[in-house]
Amino acid sequence: RTGDLAFVESLWPQVEAAAAWMQACGDRDGDGFIEYQRAADTGLRNQGWKDSWDSVSHADGRLAEGPIALCEVQAYAFAALRAVATITAAVGHHQQADAVRSRAEQLQRQFSDCFWRPELEGFALALDGDKQPCLVRSSNAGHCLFAGIASAEQATSLARSLLGPASFNGFGVRTLDEREARYNPMSYHNGSVWPHDNSLIALGLARYGFKDEVLRILQGQFEASLFMPLHRLPELFCGFARREDEGPTLYPVACMPQAWASGGVFALLEAVMGLSISVDWETGRPTVRFDRPVLPPYLGHVRISNPVPYQLDGDPGGELPLEIRVLPRRLRIAGEKPASAVR
Structure with missing residues (x-):
């Protein structure tokens, strides 16, 4: 985002x-996927973000036995490899x-x-030790x-499933669909709603x-917060x-x-605004895109204000005041801004 090539x-x-590491150690058996397997009986049975003992199961409710390859971990690996490719090209190693x-x-x-x-x-939750x-x-x-690993067609189906009544409870997407054998709305990872989980899903839907x-x-998340002390979203709530x-x-x-x-x-605000920041590695110039x-109807606008660093030929540089008002389906930019800084 910063274009700091020296860093x-x-x-x-x-x-x-x-x-x-992803290829040599993360992929335990050379099948192309990153797996985990606990090394001791006292270790965590599951080692994704859903790290409770019963968070990875089959359709009949049986717990999956490892090594386990989670769907989201493979997606993270895909995004990481694409980022590594970009960085590798930026430092001149094009081949x-x-x-x-x-x-x-x-x-x-x-x-x-x-x-x-x-x-x-959608995607299967995981592959078990027998693949x-x-x-x-x-x-x-x-x-x-x-992470961007889904095709456009897959994304359409998955969006429909995630926002369907068996998955979306009115406040957010459940960790586990209510049609599944292990669904329990009072469980930690098998039917509850987690705000951070929903924010990542929202960023993906926006993508x-x-x-x-x-x-x-x-x-849904905003309306859930209205019932919380100090309007804070908690770690999770029941589904x-x-x-x-x-x-x-x-x-x-x-x-x-x-x-x-x-x-x-x-992250939810970033998703609805379509906010992204990229950099031209040749010039080092970052670009903010919306x-x-x-x-939503109750939110008239979002104001983003921050000094924007700039440097011009013959000028030591400095900061320019910039204010962006995000309105429904349009932007309003106030104050001076460097050319091509915002698109």
Whole structure:
């Protein structure tokens, strides 16, 4: 985002090491996917973000045995490889960048072949130790939109499934669809609603242009917050279907506040505004983009104000005041701004 090539070059050995680890260590059996397996009986049975003992199961409710390859972890790996390819090209290793980009493309094809399940309208939760798919509908699949590994057709089906009544409870997307054997709206990871989880799903939906669906998630999370102390979103809440004039059922031991729940608020705003920041590595110039910004009816505008650094020929540079008002489906920019800084 910053175009700080010197910083990238200082971390180049670590970037190479991370990419090598994914292939040499993360992929335990050479099948192209990153798996986990606990090394001791006292270790965590599950090692994704849903780290409870019963969070990965088959359609009949059986717990999956490892090594386990989670769908979202493969999506994260895909996004990481694409980022590594960009960084590799930026530091001048173009042939190596092409090789990393090819790895990402191969992973995307293989992932689609092994994880996509039309009968689920989404991706299988995981592959177990026997390479059998866990055929359950879960919020994990929404992270695949966030990482960009899904095709446009897959994204359309998945968006419909995630926002369907069995998955979306009126306040957010459940961690596990209510049609699944292990669904329990009072569980930690098998039917509850997590704000940070929903914010990543919203970013993914926005990536594929599903702004109405993003608005539904933002609206649900906002209205849930109205029933919370200090209007703070908690770590999670129960996944019972929404009832008229009632808030969500609180999860008794949920942390409030919690950092990633708080951060989810800003991710939701980023999603509805279509905000992204990219950089031209040749010039080092960052560009702020707003892609089809939309806002819910109760939110008249969002104001973003921040000094924007600039440097012009013959000028030592400095900061320019910039204010952006995001309005429903349009932008209003006030104050001076560097040329081509905002699109």
